[in-house]
Amino acid sequence: MSESYTVAELATAVGGTVRGDGAIRLVGMAEIDQAEPDQLTWAGGGKYTKLIPTSKAGAILVPRDADPTPMPAILCAHVDSALVVVMKMFAPPQVTPAMGVHSTAVVDATARLGTDVAIGPLVVIGPGVVIGDHTHLHSGVHVGSECKIGSHCVLWDHVVIRERCVLGDRVTLDAHVVIGSDGYGYTFADGAHQRLIHGGNVEIHDDVDIGAGCTIDRAKFRSTSIGRGTKLDNLVHVGHNVQIGAHCLIMAGACIAGSTILEEGVIIGGQASVRDHVTLGRGVQVVGMSTVWSNLAAGMVVSGIPARDHREHLGELAALRRGPGLLARVKELTQRVEQLEASADHLDSR
Amino acid sequence: MSESYTVAELATAVGGTVRGDGAIRLVGMAEIDQAEPDQLTWAGGGKYTKLIPTSKAGAILVPRDADPTPMPAILCAHVDSALVVVMKMFAPPQVTPAMGVHSTAVVDATARLGTDVAIGPLVVIGPGVVIGDHTHLHSGVHVGSECKIGSHCVLWDHVVIRERCVLGDRVTLDAHVVIGSDGYGYTFADGAHQRLIHGGNVEIHDDVDIGAGCTIDRAKFRSTSIGRGTKLDNLVHVGHNVQIGAHCLIMAGACIAGSTILEEGVIIGGQASVRDHVTLGRGVQVVGMSTVWSNLAAGMVVSGIPARDHREHLGELAALRRGPGLLARVKELTQRVEQLEASADHLDSR
């Protein structure tokens, strides 16, 4: 199913050079401790490099200055960049819907589709929608009225994009993503929570990937925004009005509450959350299962509930671990002080 | 696209009075620090009121007794209630499916549809279903057999309601909500987890809103129930047999485990969880990312894992922050006591 390549062909593809037998043919890839003699592996450094001597891999991607290896090596300027190339080469071809519009799709007459689009079975496209060139909509995708979708996007099965939302180019939405759900905004009046109608939308910039089951709420007035190159894992919630900068990483199960700002390059760990109306500066990192309650300066690494400086929090955890012992120690110390006080009284009274 | 209104028209709509030029025409709304001269804003009090002097808004909603403002003001009995009205006026019209039943919908011959329903493309309605007047089902909604849905409901794309569930009037379910999934109930027998077939259903009362991607499990015998006017944010899980009272608020990512009872007006913060078989009294508030392990009396505000009184927990967090210092202090104190003991021995032996 997937292709096979010689070591020499792979080296050419990644712009690297062969050390050893370039004629060996490889049929797949695996991690260094699991690769077989007909498979390629890689070692960019650290613990992977230590496993080279015992690996059974047929060939290995290593940095240019790597020590000799027992198997043929492909010397690369950047192992990570090479990995992107070879994983794509060995992967089975990406599945796409048939080109054109499937006979069961329901496309409004006013929608404008680019060239070379692929619209799968049972897709629904509303009035006024614009879809760019080379964009693929898998089965059951629903695009609400007046949405704009860029070129080279891939929307997997059952994605829902509600009315008036905007996607840039090369956006990938995995199955069951919801874009443009109503913001969670109520005001209590006349004995009940009254919904505030959210007239805004969601704007997803170029090269964003959003994982299966994520929900991105529309803004009150303008746009909830996800910046260029940002990648969301599965089941992430993004609240109304949130502004996420470029090149952020947000891991599975995280929640970003309303009107919060994540500047460029922020990393949010799995199941972490950020409260509403705060700003996380450039490059902030939030450890998984933490909760941010306040603004964070650029570059901070935080953990805890509420989140604070990560090293400080680790110190607190260490202290907490010694908490039960400390209680006993203070009790014992109190007894010794009492004894000293008694004997001081005794001395005084001499 | 959206409408424009004069200040005087807006004042009439909210039952307020104009102070200043009522003829100014506004084309939209924005928050006080972002509003432009052709936009309406609001300030109900607190930090918003402090921003009035520097706001560029064309007009502002304020309480009746508000100080003079640099821009025309609409004096309101309740700013929050007025906000509900004007946000609806300025929002683009709500998108609805075309009236009637779309030609691609699959509606069982035994289903009974009310007047003025709108059934979108690729909707599936099972046998014995009853749908009330003025209810809208967007594309791809699936309603299982014998379900009853009230009037004036809005079900967004790809909502799934499994068999025999019941929805009241004015219920809104956002995209990808699942109502009536199987309860998570197993018993270990014969070397494996055996599923307990859940014969109950889910009952959603009037005026409930449920956010995108929520899952509400069916009960073992009777009904999992969500009370009148309760609002769920996105990706909330509600387990089998749970009884949620009226007017509760449950934020994104929260989990309510099986058979638990939330009385009226309970607020559950984002990603918080409540274990199974406990009762949270009227008006209990659970801070985000907390976990409730026990019954809570009415009105309690709790946080922590497990959750306890919020103030108490904040005190513990403050103590924890001083934990590393405390360790050092006790160590130093121990040395001083040792010294005192040594000198006491010395004195004694004189």
Next chain:
Amino acid sequence: MSESYTVAELATAVGGTVRGDGAIRLVGMAEIDQAEPDQLTWAGGGKYTKLIPTSKAGAILVPRDADPTPMPAILCAHVDSALVVVMKMFAPPQVTPAMGVHSTAVVDATARLGTDVAIGPLVVIGPGVVIGDHTHLHSGVHVGSECKIGSHCVLWDHVVIRERCVLGDRVTLDAHVVIGSDGYGYTFADGAHQRLIHGGNVEIHDDVDIGAGCTIDRAKFRSTSIGRGTKLDNLVHVGHNVQIGAHCLIMAGACIAGSTILEEGVIIGGQASVRDHVTLGRGVQVVGMSTVWSNLAAGMVVSGIPARDHREHLGELAALRRGPGLLARVKELTQRVEQLEASADHLDSR
């Protein structure tokens, strides 16, 4: 709607014996404190047994050696096993799509369907798919190309199974489950996060149940795997390459990060998470809302963020609760030591 049975009939069905009047006819089931005289209940031990004297149930399932009960009893070798049988008897019949392939389903000509399959409305089945005998696909299920689905499976509405994934026999996927979404794997190169194309798949073994809205990511090279008899609650995330053993239980909202291994019988509490690349030994239990950061030996019970031995953690929590008091105590003790030091100086100088 549901059936009625005599106590004697029920006893026969569960292989038990009647004590008391076997002719009483029952129409349903309920928990012991809620059952009515025409309903069956059960009491396997503990607090349920204490409620027997005050229960109004018409009959009760109890262990063989149970004390006399006020209502007729069915004596069972295993109450839990009997419960599985009677809950199924009293539940309304399970809803299934009509046998055969619905006229609106889109089934590729190269797909191979077993005997007695039921393919609901608007199902999409891709090229090369194989579906086993007696398997039911409810409305809107999408099965990607080259997938293999076993026999006696039930896939609820809108389930998405992406390309090349494999399901065993008797697998149940609740509504909106996603199997085979892209793994979250990127490498930073050329100023952006580059996606690593995941060429692997997901393999779900026999008798697995997966709750509504769960997302299971495909592996990089081989298979993300969920072992025989494992049961996932709703909204669970399973990352790429994860290996989950047989008979595990994973509660709602939990996240299992990439390449992690859960051995047989592991239990993960609600909203708990496990980081990537760790191994949890046989029978490990993780308390809800905890986070596992490291390998755990078989049989460990852990809690906390990060998770540690549960008893130890409870001790720490107890110490934490006394933290504020401890601060005060150390302060007071310091003053007493200062006083002792002052008087020791005084004594010395005498």
